[in-house]
Amino acid sequence: MSRFLHIADIHLGIRRYNLPDRTNDFFRAWQEVIERYAIGRRVDFVLIAGDLFDRRNVDPQAANHAMIMLRKLEAARIPVLVIEGNHDSHEFTSRFSWLRSFSQWGYIKLLEPEWTDGTPSLTQWNDVEARGSYIDIGDARIFGSIWFGTTIGQALPLMSEAVRQNRREGATNIMLLHSDIEGQVNRPVQNALSLSKLSLLRGAVDYLALGHTHKKFDIEEWAFNPGSLEACNVDEVEAERGAYIIETDGPRLKIEFVSAGADYFQRPFKRIEYQIDSLDEPDQARQEIFEFLREQCAKDEEDDLKKPIIELTLRGQLAFKNSLLRLDKLKEQAIEELRPLGLIINNKTIPKQLAVALGLGRDTPxxxxxxxxxxxxxxxxxxxxxxxxxxxxxxxxxxxxxxxxxxxxxxxxxxxxxxxxxxxxxxxxxxxxxxx
Ligand SMILES: [Mn+2]
Structure with missing residues (x-):
């Protein structure tokens, strides 16, 4: 029997929207999940299915954020098995990467297949060299993979064959994979892995630990994607995300999901809209939006951990040039006087002269x-x-x-x-x- 924590897309060091405090939220989520569900539940190992870091050029603060928890896991003797994601993959022109360095120093084990002449070969983890493609921990064998990008369609059949040949019978065979999956992507992508190709892995592994798509889903209780630990952008806020804690007993799985917000720290977002019609003068319009923001901020929690990030969307028709609104000035004033934790302004107004065909119903031919x-x-x-x-x-x-x-x-x-x-x-x- 083994118990493990499966997480993905931690995105330490995120800089989206230029919110300097936001990266601390991502650390807090990572910290709580590791403390409560890896150390607190005494798991046998932790799986990170890609994108531990938000960028391959890891900045010092993000490296600190990673190390604080990796050292706690080391002290608790919990191994951490990691694969590259699209955000933190190595550069093809270099054999060095931060993930490889962390792995060499012993804080994680980066599991990578080796590719020669277009075919993967898998080697068992070697502690002295600190490298390998799969590792045995208790009654589990865990296989790594790399970020395949556009080549996923060709690479996956080869990978699944290599894994099949190296599976350990009687053990729980697990594989880590960072990829878009057909039917689970909201935006148009060309490289989503088809379900028919994904099913090739089904005979090779008992648990597929997915990452990349920032929302929770599973496929037939066999392939699991926990989603990112925090929301990387405003559109992800509504999506369910979290972490899996899995107990295995041979091929049988006991699945527990802990949810962002309910079970560990998650930054709240407040999404508000302001209708700008009937304001003909830019300075006056800016002042009215500011007053609206002031009212909204007055309702917010004082507690720093509960304070929301505000997303303000401006709608309606603008009677003057867009640039005269000076949203940069508005933002500056709001940050100085209202001190929101974060403020994102979306300008969805349209110039009056382009406001045509208004008021037609959705079903108008x-x-x-x-x-x-x-x-x-x-x-x-x-x-x-x-x-x-x-x-x-x-x-x-x-x-x-x-x-x-x-x-x-x-x-x-x-x-x-x-x-x-x-x-x-x-x-x-x-x-x-x-x-x-
Ligand atoms: Mn990601």
Whole structure:
């Protein structure tokens, strides 16, 4: 029987949004998870499935943050098995990397397959050389891998075959993998590992310890992805994430998941919106947004650990040039006077002259939407505005003819006819009015 902690995507040293305190949040999450669930539960080993660090050029503070907990794990005699992620992988032009150095110094064991002529060969961990591709701890055998990036599709069948040949029968065979998985990515990616290729590993390992996607998921209670320990960006805030504590008994697994926020430290985010319409003067607009922020900040917890990071999204129509709003000034003033832990401002306003086709429902057909957009663009023009609807229809018709391959001359004639016809009618109407 063995018990282990599986985490991934710790991202120590994160600098996203330029929030200097944010990197401490990531340390706090890492610290609590290691203290409570690795040392507190006396696990046999810890798995880190990639992205321990936010960048391959680890900065001194991030190295300290890693070392503080790695030394505690060392004192508790808990080995830490690590693979590279896309954020902290080595450079192809160098055989040195910080993860390799940490491994050489004995604080982690970086498990890497060796590649020669496009095929992987796996070697057992050698304590003297401090290198190897897999390691035996108790009744578990743990295999590492590397960040495959765009080559994952070709590399995975080779890897799974190599692992199959080196599995230890009777043991719990575990593999670490940092990769996008088909069906689990929110953004468009080309290199997600297909489920059919992933299933090749199924016969080779009993537990697949995944990393890379920053939200929790599992595939058929066999491949597990805990998600990042903290939220790396605002869009990740809502996603469930945390750590797995696994107990194995041969091929049988007992799975426990501890959740960010509920079971260990997580920084709260407060996402607020401000509607900017009807403010015509930049300084006044900035002041009103500031007052709104002041009210919002007054409601926040005083306790530094509970204070939220604020994400303010500005919406609506702007009657003046975007740059006149001087959001940098707003931010400076807010940080100085309101002292939020972090402030992220998103400007989603649109210039008034581009605010077209507003108020159309989601189910408005495309053709109707198109007509309305064109009409709204024509309307402010004093030459054509009074016949916006008519000319919008004309433009759509000209487009239809062009798409049907009609000759340019014929399309031009149609436009001229309608324009002159319109002008003539307009003139007549004006004359008739004058005659009254
Ligand atoms: Mn990551």
């Amino acid at each position: 495309r053709s109707e939407r198109e007509l309305k957009v064109i009409e709204d663009i024509i309307r402010p023009d004093p030459r054509f505005g009074h016949r916006a609807q008519e000319f919008a229809a004309l433009i759509v018709e000209a487009k239809r003819l062009a798409l049907e391959g009609e000759s340019p001359e014929k399309i031009l004639r149609l436009i001229e006819d309608r324009l002159f016809q319109a002008a003539a009618e307009h003139e007549q109407a004006a004359l008739a009015e004058g005659a009254d």
